[in-house]
Amino acid sequence: MSQQLSVIGTGVIGNGWIARALARGWDVVAFDPDPEAPARTRAFVAGAWASLERLGLAAGASPERLTFVDSLETAVAGADLIQENVPERLPLKQEILAAIDGVAEEQVVIGSSTSGFKPSDLQQDCPRAPGRVIVAHPFNPVYLLPLVELVGGATTEPAQIERARELYQALEMRPLVVRREIEGHIADRLMEALWREALHLVNDGVATTEEVDAAVVYGCGLRWSLMGTFLTFHLAGGEQGMRHMLEQFGPALKLPWTKLEAPELTDTLIDRVVEGCEHQAAGRPVAELDRRRDDFLVELLDLVQKYWPEAEGLEGRI
Template structure:
């Protein structure tokens, strides 16, 4: 189904888990989606992933005119890119694949069309390297799984990117109901993944050293830090930890502890024993429930949690401005 003249068109390139999430989010936002994948059978997985996402999107509220029927799938790249207002690339996380695909897209679409990459770790200047038509409009637009629910998208421009384009990019992703965060400088892994990787490394050490099970590590986040992070993040949480003196007092009181060797900077070796401990622990936590069942449970929770966060978000905006 091709778009009506007034309908925004998003071209989604690659229809795996992340690409499917973009498709579902864009459909729910009332856009026409033209999806491409080199595998003609990818449409089956795409439709299944939309089936998973749609109940949560309906609960969140669909845009006027939103419909799953506004999806067109093809293995023809030219067909999918035709008329696109926004292109989102979701190829495997391999630089040579992304560079080749992005160069092909850059050569095909008009210069004003933004091209976002879902890469979780590659810097935008590397993505732009083989694009010769308008490399500056190729940026990182890194979402978080499930893309159809989590609103954060990290936007990172490269060496060829005009800062004014980032303002335009933010507006385009806001139309998808997202909370764009413009990253000030290029860095591998951007912001959120670097933070999550640090926590992940420490979690693996705790399990590897027999300090805690996977379930106990998760409980420490769910019932402790994670609840606070949902509203305040890391810095504001520590600001409150300082009492009336705020962050300054907190750093004076607890700052010396930062030099104590509590944490490990490198990940532990993934020995067969550690892999078994982590995998079996995760399977025990799942309790025999299927991935689909756990996804549905996660989506219901995230939808309800987002409603709470959004009720408090105006206060957050007043504290820190707009992201």
């Protein structure tokens, strides 16, 4: 029996969810008030399909299993999972989630793609079944990157998170259940720390955008693809591992090497960042860069799976 993903809001993230679900053989019902949304989404799916084919399609997978409807109530009828992807404004998300909660079957999980808001804030105007409104934060491109952060709020029961975990696993995601709610969740807080430091380096004239990116691509980024932050530093301690690394390099953490607050986004800094990125793009349109990124990610995902097969069971341990 096929499963149905109902997608509310079809920007880049919403379309990413649509492409992933279609590739996994799900039916997708989408709602977006923009009259241009259906054409935009179908073009997006067509552009992503070659990469999804290389990863491997589920039986019955087809772009033709996408249906656009003209009302929220119709969109969520028959849903096994609902994914909200409206713009990142809390009052708007609260309004849309309350409307979804009012018309969706009470047992259906409602995931919000928010990158920063806490689920308790998202739930507050949902009186029918607030606990099933959770954060389900993916990463762009959603149709390729498998991580989804799941965060329950004040009224969420463990069984609701477990149900959500099973559903996202069925979409071949790797759910990371966040132990307690916090703004920005886990991955975005880590990325924001690096982003703030990168902006300081450009602002202070230490490096260009291209040089900062090269430092990540050819240095820490290669290791992080396999081991992440902690295991990378564990190896830095030699045979004694993390304990020796902390004894040796831990005191340096107190040195003022990094800056916790972002620099002021002055016109000068904005120009440096924009001009640097345009130089790196070298006149290539974003669509071409998207394809290059997707080709790389497909190959990289195969490589990560080859060297970290134990990650198959990771979802059950976190």
